Amino acid sequence: MSEINVVPYIDVMLVLLVIFMITAPMLTQGVNVELPNANATPIQNSDTDVLIASIDGQGNYFLDFGGSQDAISLEDLQDKVRKxxxxxxxxxxxxxxxxxxxxxxxxxxxxxxxxxxxxxxGLVTEPESK
Structure with a gap:
């Protein structure tokens, strides 16, 4: 009777899990925006992409879609969203x-x-802390 030793596969899987856990937070880029607190129910998270338009404390506009995080004018933001x-x-x-x-x-x-x-x-807010 032959058996397959699965211990090496489990080791590889755990190493990959650690790699993904370390790199996933680094992939998320964003604009430093201090969001207001609100007591609202969160929207349902879907698997589709989301287009996020941001405005920071200095009044700079940002569009988060496709990885670009440069400050742009309101007219450029409007053109990119339209496209x-x-x-x-x-x-x-x-x-x-x-x-x-x-x-x-x-x-x-x-x-x-x-x-x-x-x-x-939709408006993005921080959950209200209790």
């Missing part, structure tokens, strides 16, 4: 606004996203 949404109209669009930014600047970003063809826009 992405023509390819995939069902792509969810989210806004991350720093809590020090005025409400008017966040609204102007949302208006620009709506003009670019986003049917609805």
């Amino acid at each position: 992405v949404l023509t390819q995939n109209a069902s792509l969810p669009v989210l806004v991350r606004g720093d809590k020090s930014v005025s409400y008017g600047e966040v609204v102007s970003l949302m208006v620009a996203l709506q003009a670019a063809g986003a049917p609805n826009v």
Whole structure:
């Protein structure tokens, strides 16, 4: 009777697991935005991509889709969102606004996203700590 020794396969699997656990947080890039706290239910996480438009404390705009994290103007952001949404109209669009930014600047970003063809826009907040 022959048996397969699976111990080496388990060792390899554990090494790969450690590698993925270390590299996964490094792959997530973002803009340093201090989000406001809110007592809201989180949206359902889907397997599709998400288009995230951000505005930081200095009023700089960022678009998080495809890995670019450079500050861009509102008009450039609107053009890029329009191009992405023509390819995939069902792509969810989210806004991350720093809590020090005025409400008017966040609204102007949302208006620009709506003009670019986003049917609805979600707001990203931090969960309220108890």
